[in-house]
Each structure stands twice: as structure tokens, then as C-alpha cells.
Amino acid sequence: MLLTIDHLKVQYGKQTALQIESPLVFQEGERIGVIGSNGAGKSTLVKSILGLTDYTGSIRTRLKPEEMAAHMQFNEYVSTMPVKYIMEAMVDTKIKRNKELKELIAFFDFEQCLSKRYTALSGGQKQRFTIIMVMLQNAALTFYDEVTSGLDFETRQKLMEKLGEWYRNKNNTLFIVSHYYEELEQLADKLLILEQGKVVAFGKKEDLFRKFCGNAIFILDNNEDNEKLTRGFSRLKAPGHLIALSCRNPEEEKKLIALLVEYNVNFKRSSSDIEIMSINAKEHFYESQRGGQQS
Amino acid sequence: MKEKKCNLNLVLYEIRNIGGNFFVHFFGIVFPILMSLILTKAVGSQVPEAIRPEVVTSIVISMSLVCPMAIILIGYPANYSQEVEKGVPLRMRLFGYGEKSVILAKVIAHLVFLTIALGIFGIAEVMLIGIQKPVLSSLLCLIGCLYLLAIILFILSHAIANILKKFGPTFAVTMTLYFLTMLICGMMGVSTEQVPKALQVVADTLPMTYICNDFIDFWQGGSYNFGPLIQSFLFLGALSGILLLFASYKNRRVIG
Numbered sequence: 001m002l003l004t005i006d007h008l009k010v011q012y013g014k015q016t017a018l019q020i021e022s023p024l025v026f027q028e029g030e031r032i033g034v035i036g037s038n039g040a041g042k043s044t045l046v047k048s049i050l051g052l053t054d055y056t057g058s059i060r061t062r063l064k065p066e067e068m069a070a071h072m073q074f075n076e077y078v079s080t081m082p083v084k085y086i087m088e089a090m091v092d093t094k095i096k097r098n099k100e101l102k103e104l105i106a107f108f109d110f111e112q113c114l115s116k117r118y119t120a121l122s123g124g125q126k127q128r129f130t131i132i133m134v135m136l137q138n139a140a141l142t143f144y145d146e147v148t149s150g151l152d153f154e155t156r157q158k159l160m161e162k163l164g165e166w167y168r169n170k171n172n173t174l175f176i177v178s179h180y181y182e183e184l185e186q187l188a189d190k191l192l193i194l195e196q197g198k199v200v201a202f203g204k205k206e207d208l209f210r211k212f213c214g215n216a217i218f219i220l221d222n223n224e225d226n227e228k229l230t231r232g233f234s235r236l237k238a239p240g241h242l243i244a245l246s247c248r249n250p251e252e253e254k255k256l257i258a259l260l261v262e263y264n265v266n267f268k269r270s271s272s273d274i275e276i277m278s279i280n281a282k283e284h285f286y287e288s289q290r291g292g293q294q295s
Numbered sequence: 296m297k298e299k300k301c302n303l304n305l306v307l308y309e310i311r312n313i314g315g316n317f318f319v320h321f322f323g324i325v326f327p328i329l330m331s332l333i334l335t336k337a338v339g340s341q342v343p344e345a346i347r348p349e350v351v352t353s354i355v356i357s358m359s360l361v362c363p364m365a366i367i368l369i370g371y372p373a374n375y376s377q378e379v380e381k382g383v384p385l386r387m388r389l390f391g392y393g394e395k396s397v398i399l400a401k402v403i404a405h406l407v408f409l410t411i412a413l414g415i416f417g418i419a420e421v422m423l424i425g426i427q428k429p430v431l432s433s434l435l436c437l438i439g440c441l442y443l444l445a446i447i448l449f450i451l452s453h454a455i456a457n458i459l460k461k462f463g464p465t466f467a468v469t470m471t472l473y474f475l476t477m478l479i480c481g482m483m484g485v486s487t488e489q490v491p492k493a494l495q496v497v498a499d500t501l502p503m504t505y506i507c508n509d510f511i512d513f514w515q516g517g518s519y520n521f522g523p524l525i526q527s528f529l530f531l532g533a534l535s536g537i538l539l540l541f542a543s544y545k546n547r548r549v550i551g
Contacts, residue, residue, distance in 0.1 A: 080315025
């Protein structure tokens with residue numbers, strides 16, 4: 001056991017930003033993706049674990065806050081010197097003597113930026129600057145809080161590949177907060193879904209998918225013809241422009257595929273779609289809350 | 296990753312951090328040299344020839360106080376409050392640097408920078424103005440007092456920046472303290488006796504008043520009652536310490 005959270009409550013004034021009632025246990029080596037809308041309590045959770053905010057309840061870990069590495073949503077540095085010197089001080093090394101750091105700098109094409117001041121870096125360069133240093137720390141527990149926000153698609157993809165590659169076969173526990181579902185599909189093996197400061201669901205990606213979506217889902221355009229055609233199938237909550245259909249077993253899948261092929265309907269099949277799964281998990285959460293209020 | 300202690304890279308970083316701050320170059324080095332040049336010319340021409348060297352030396356001793364006051368009381372909080380505003384101390388904590396290590400590196404860096412500034416100031420004063428030759432014990436006493444004052448002002452500035460947390464209010468408070476201290480302690484051409492009684496009481500609690508007004512009396516030898524000076528250092532030190540404790544309590548980290 002690396003970390004256990006129990007009865008955690010964080011309040012900002014009168015507003016409850018986070019309330020975790022049932023214990024959450026994180027094991028060594030797990031890759032936990034954290035999803036939630038704005039204000040769901042994702043960053044508050046990270047800050048609580050890092051001991052940066054007041055809370056009630058307990059967060060039990062053998063790690064000291066200094067033994068955790070974090071890429072926060074906002075990372076700022078002084079602008080009184082080139083970033084090269086900031087980097088050398090933060091990670092306490094000399095770039096020319098540290099092979100691993102030189103490799104990271106080269107991978108992120110950061111050599112040309114080393115002589116610039118922090119304020120002169122672009123948004124993406126600023127992100128890469130912190131990521132390089134966080135990755136080099138090789139901490140037992142590392143947080144990446146919206147690490148790719150502000151980056152273009154290609155850089156995001158490249159960055160995620162690098163993160164995956166860097167941590168492959170390593171036992172570091174990662175806590176990845178992201179709004180991009182494809183990043184979590186790529187990196188996370190467990191998901192923590194938060195909504196309005198509460199836990200909607202926590203578990204392995206596959207288990208959560210099966211719980212909220214079934215064996216597989218089929219996604220097609222939301223139009224009148226598709227709506228009529230698929231009326232007999234179990235429908236999941238989905239973004240307005242899409243229809244998501246749930247299949248509980250292979251027979252149901254075959255039947256649906258045959259129908260869609262017969263009517264020449266384009267579709268996407270998935271057994272791991274995090275977006276649809278999280279939408280339905282939240283729907284389930286709100287239904288149970290409404291049920292609780294009525295009773 | 297283990298908690299990082301104060302190290303050479305961190306001290307070099309802090310020295311560069313001070314060097315990149317315009318305030319310390321201007322107020323900590325250029326300003327005291329300019330002020331002493333202007334004041335020694337202006338005041339020196341109005342006093343009899345016989346006491347001129349003593350008056351000029353007295354002005355230079357007073358102006359030497361500007362170096363630690365400007366570097367630590369203005370430059371440091373100007374820099375550090377911006378760091379606090381941007382969350383840089385938090386960022387450093389997340390990179391494994393404990394608060395004590397960072398503060399120690401900042402103190403060392405500021406003392407190194409102060410040494411450079413005092414060196415430049417001393418050379419400039421000797422070359423451009425010419426002062427009375429001190430006895431070694433008096434010179435060492437002045438240097439010791441300047442460094443002790445620097446450390447106490449560092450504690451005070453750090454506490455103010457940590458309490459106010461914003462560049463604007465911090466700069467306003469420290470700048471006010473700086474000019475008020477210069478004015479009531481006799482560093483701006485107005486003697487302490489000339490300021491209102493209430494301000495005289497305040498001035499009596501500050502070591503700058505004694506350094507500025509009394510050090511000339513034993514500059515070339517003689518005896519001096521260090522009691523009030525020591526008391527003033529103790530008072531300013533205690534006040535700064537209390538403020539720092541308050542700032543630490545206000546910003547304490549809570550786990551569990």
C-alpha cells in the first residue's frame with residue numbers, strides 16, 4: 001500500500017471542494033488517471049496529497065511530501081536568469097555532466113530554449129521545461145496535473161508517448177489528471193472519476209467499462225435514421241451528436257454489427273472508451289443522488 | 296528522491312537571482328556611492344576645514360548602511376514577493392527543497408552579494424572621497440554591525456513578504472520602512488534630534504541610529520558604550536523573529 005485516503009474533506013470557505021467518504025487505496029506502481037469536470041476536485045485532491053491545502057480526514061502514506069514529484073497545473077519560475085540555471089538548481093546537477101538530463105532535453109527539443117528566460121518561453125516550452133525536471137526526479141509518486149493543456153495535438157501525442165516510454169517497466173506510481181480521454185486510455189490502468197468533489201467511481205479501466213457500458217459499445221452518428229434503426233438496442237448516455245449502444249454479450253454484438261452493415265451505417269466499436277464510460281458513470285452517480293434525495 | 300539540502304547549485308542560483316534584480320544594483324551599489332558623493336560635496340563645503348574629514352567620514356559611515364538596507368530591505372522582498380506571488384517557493388518545495396535549505400541559500404547569496412557591494416562601495420569611497428583612516432577594531436565593528444543588520448533585515452523582509460504575499464503591498468511596506476528609517480536615523484541629512492519626539496523614540500530602538508550618529512566618535516580610537524546599540528539589535532532581531540514566526544504559522548503546512 002502506497003497511499004490510503006479516508007474520509008477526506010476539503011473546504012474553501014463554506015464550499016466543500018472535495019469529500020471522499022469510502023477509503024481509496026493506491027498501490028505501488030499503479031497508473032491512476034483522474035477525470036472530472038472543472039471544479040470536480042481533481043487539483044484539490046492532488047494538493048491534499050501533497051499537503052498543500054488544509055483538510056480533515058486522513059491521507060496515510062510512508063512518503064514525505066518532498067518524496068513526491070509534481071507537475072502542477074500552473075508552474076512558474078523566476079525570470080532573473082536563463083532557464084538553464086534554474087534547471088540545474090532545481091534538479092541539483094550540471095546539464096553537461098548529466099547524461100539522462102541531456103537526453104531528456106534533446107528529446108523535448110529544448111536545447112535552444114536553455115539560454116532563454118522563463119518569461120520568453122512559449123506555453124508549450126514552459127510545460128516541457130517542468131516535465132523534463134519532474135521526469136528526472138524519478139519519484140515514487142508523481143503527479144501530472146493537466147500536463148498537456150496548452151499544447152498542440154502533435155506535441156501532446158509525442159509527450160504522451162514519451163511519458164509511456166519513460167515509465168514502462170518502472171515501478172513509479174503515477175497520478176495523471178487530464179481532460180483528454182485518449183491520454184488516459186494510453187497511460188492509466190486505473191481511473192478515479194470525480195464530480196462535484198465526490199467520488200463517482202474508482203477502479204480498473206476494464207472493470208469500470210464493464211460496469212457502466214457492458215462488454216462493448218458501438219458509436220454512430222446521431223440522426224433520425226440511426227435512431228430508428230437501433231431502437232431495439234440498449235442505449236447509453238453520449239454526447240449530443242452521437243448514439244452510443246451497449247452490447248452485453250458477443251451475440252448481441254453480432255446482431256448489431258449485421259444490422260449496421262446491412263444498412264451501411266458507419267460505426268466505431270470500443271471496449272475501452274473512457275469518454276462514454278465516464279459520462280455514464282456520472283449519470284449513474286446523479287441518479288443515485290436523486291434516488292437518495294427522494295427517499 | 297530525498298529532500299535536497301542547501302548546495303552550491305542552489306547558492307549560485309540565488310546569487311544569479313539577486314544579480315538579475317535591477318533594484319539591488321541601483322539601490323544597493325550605485326545609490327549609496329552617488330548619495331555619499333552628493334552629500335559630502337554639499338555638506339562638506341559648509342563646514343570648517345578642520346572638521347571636514349570627520350564630517351565626510353561620518354557621511355560615508357552612514358551611507359555604508361544603505362548597502363545592506365537596499366539589498367536586503369528593498370531588493371530581497373521585491374524579488375521574493377514576486378516569487379511568492381508566482382508560487383516559486385511551492386515549486387521549489389515540490390522539487391525537494393525544504394524551506395530551511397532555500398532560506399539558507401538565500402541568506403548566503405545575499406551575504407555574498409553584500410560583500411561585493413560593500414567592496415565596491417569601500418573602493419569607490421576611498422578613491423573618490425577619501426575618508427579618515429580607522430583603527431582596525433572600529434572598522435571590524437562597523438563591518439560586523441553591517442552583516443548583523445543584514446541578517447536581521449533579511450528575517451524582517453522574509454517575514455513581510457510571506458505575510459503580504461504580493462509584490463505591490465510588500466514593496467510599498469519595505470520601501471516605506473527603508474525611507475522612514477533613513478530619515479529618522481540621520482542618514483538623509485536630517486539629524487535624529489530634529490525629527491518629532493515620537494519618531495525619536497522609534498529611532499532609538501534601531502541600530503542604524505547608533506551606527507550613523509556614534510560610530511564616528513570611536514572611528515579613530517576611543518571608548519564607546521555599546522549597551523544601547525546591542526539593545527537595539529536585540530529589539531530589531533526579536534521583532535523580526537516574531538514576525539517570521541507569525542508568517543510561518545500563517546503559512547503552515549497541514550497533513551492529517
